[in-house]
Amino acid sequence: MDCPYRRELEVALRVIEQAARLSQTVLPDTDKGAVEKEDNLGPVTIGDFAIQALLTSSLHAAFPGDMFVGEEDASALRADAVLCDRVWTTLCQTVDASSSTGCVLPTSSSDMCEAIDRCKNAPGPGRVWVFDPIDGTKTFLRREMYAINVALVVDGQQTLSVVACPLLSPDDGGKNVESYLSNGSVDPTGRGSLYFAVKGYGAHVRPLFEGKGLGIAIGATPRRLSPAVASQPFRPVTCFRLQESALDDIHRGIAERLGVVFPGNDLLGWVPRWVLLATGHANTTVWVYRQRGRHAKIWDHAGAMLLFEETGGVVTDVDGRPIDLLAGRTLSKNFGFVAAPTPESHALVLQAVHDVLRAKGRLDLLEGN
Template sequence: MDSPYSKELHVAIGAIQSAAKISQSVISAEDKGTIKKDDLSPVTVADFAIQALLTATIHHAFPADKFVGEESAADLRDSQTLRDRVWDLLRRLEEDEKQSLCKLPESPDQMCEMIDWCGFGEPGGPGAGRVWVFDPIDGTKTFVQREAYAINVALLEASKQVLSIVGCPTLPVDAEAPVSNTTVDPSGQGCIAFAAKGYGTYVRTLTESLGSTQVRKIEPLPETAMPQDLRAVSCYHMLDSGVDDAHQAIMERLGISSRGCDFLAWVLRWVSLGLGLANMTVWVYKRRDRGGNVWDHAGAMLLFEEIGGKITDIDGKDIDLSVGRKLTSNHGFVAAPRAIHAMVLQTVHEVLQAQGRVHLLA
């Protein structure tokens, strides 16, 4: 892809390739160094190591840029054993790493400092400048089960998505729907999906092939999409934050009989949409005060938008990435081809009203 972000893309792809080596070394281990955070979600030594790697590499290339990421280094500062394990992962990567683009922290203290740059970072508003957003492992719950996960890297400018790079170690570059948490790439190569604002969405292998790496541009969605063309991606009975019976009723009312693609990780749901493996998703939270995390959606949504998809919340509002680490200005998600997004959104409202859940609408 020839875009103004060629250097950023080159650096980010190299960093994700190195990050995937870390993740694959941990996913194959019996002890993944898993702990539970305050919100009861899991985090592993791979999450910390990858966030440090991504930050160090991109900071070296773009020293003026800022960062937001899911993890902070508090647990590493509290546990010398955990901190040593994360540092050891990075040191082992350094011994094997031959790519000059990959940069690592110079010490355990700097490692913790760089992780905290992300853990305390904010996307900021229109005057925030360039901010990189990382989810080092999206889908940690499935990762610890040796199933699907993604490494999400996004670049925001003035709080708007301009670049998305997502590493998907378990997803084949030529994947066909339906795909799910248990999908395995038989080649072991995985894929990287990437997009730049105004330049389309592309996919390539995650690992370098023996020959030249093939890059494929994803075909745009038809401008005259019809309801019968809808193909869903969702998360079936894996999270307690959504209204499963509403999601099912919405699919039935839209005439969608197949469960389609099924992923726990939000980033992989956006990847499925961006690669054309699905073309719609709906998510309604059980409460209005529940919302998404910026690292689960920033950048990855661009993959779908760049092929002609439209994404709003269930109130029809654009997703606001400027408000902070939590997407507090929005409730849920509705994504569909632009031509029929309004119809899908109306269906969501009709189902929630019929189910007596008007309180979930604005």
């Protein structure tokens, strides 16, 4: 792709390919070294730690003046020498750090922990790389759908997106798909998919692997994702009965108001959900949290949203506001999400959200009430 961020894109693509291969090496393990995070927001595995270290070390070497934001921190590794050694061994044994890949490994397990902790920043102005090393860790533990998310945000604006979905077929998409995807949907060919976008230059997809093995499909020709079609029926993607923060009854009521199947596509990870929206397998999503004080995390959305927006999709919060990526690690200036393929369809979905919240007596979730 010939664009102002060509070097950034090339480096990010090569590194995320190696990160995806690492994840697939860990995926079959019964014991993935999972530990619960101190904030009780889910597990973290040796895959999460190793991939964040790889992404940070490699992109810091290429762009030393940039800032980094990532989901994980190294406190659990510093407290558990055995776990730390497992992560370090995984990195050293699975990543091709030759000059052709652009990957740079930490120099030691201690340096690895420092690389992971380099991502503890809050986003600010300037160039900020945002990582979710494994989005959908709970499903990753079950060998189900997950994604690796890399984004470059410049002065609060999504500029570049690279997403690997090792279990999602690059052929899943299009405007006439009849099936719905779930966490257990796995690409039978083993190719997986790699998505990328630069703001103003469209979104693209290509196979991630050559096939059943872990050989990377480096020479595969990308396909540009088609623009969203305003007249097509709504095809939802959501997460049903798997997240305590969700209001499943509200989400069902909105689907009924719009006259669409519920839940439709049903995925835990937010990054795969944005991918389905970009490919056309889905074209709308709504997320209303149980409380106004609950907010999303930047690494679940930055960059991945750009894939959908580059097909013409519109993304706001439940109040109709643009997503503010300068608010911090938590998107504290926004409440929930509403996404649809065009401005006109977005207005319809947003109105349905407000109507259902009022009908169900949840005025506390509407701004100004």
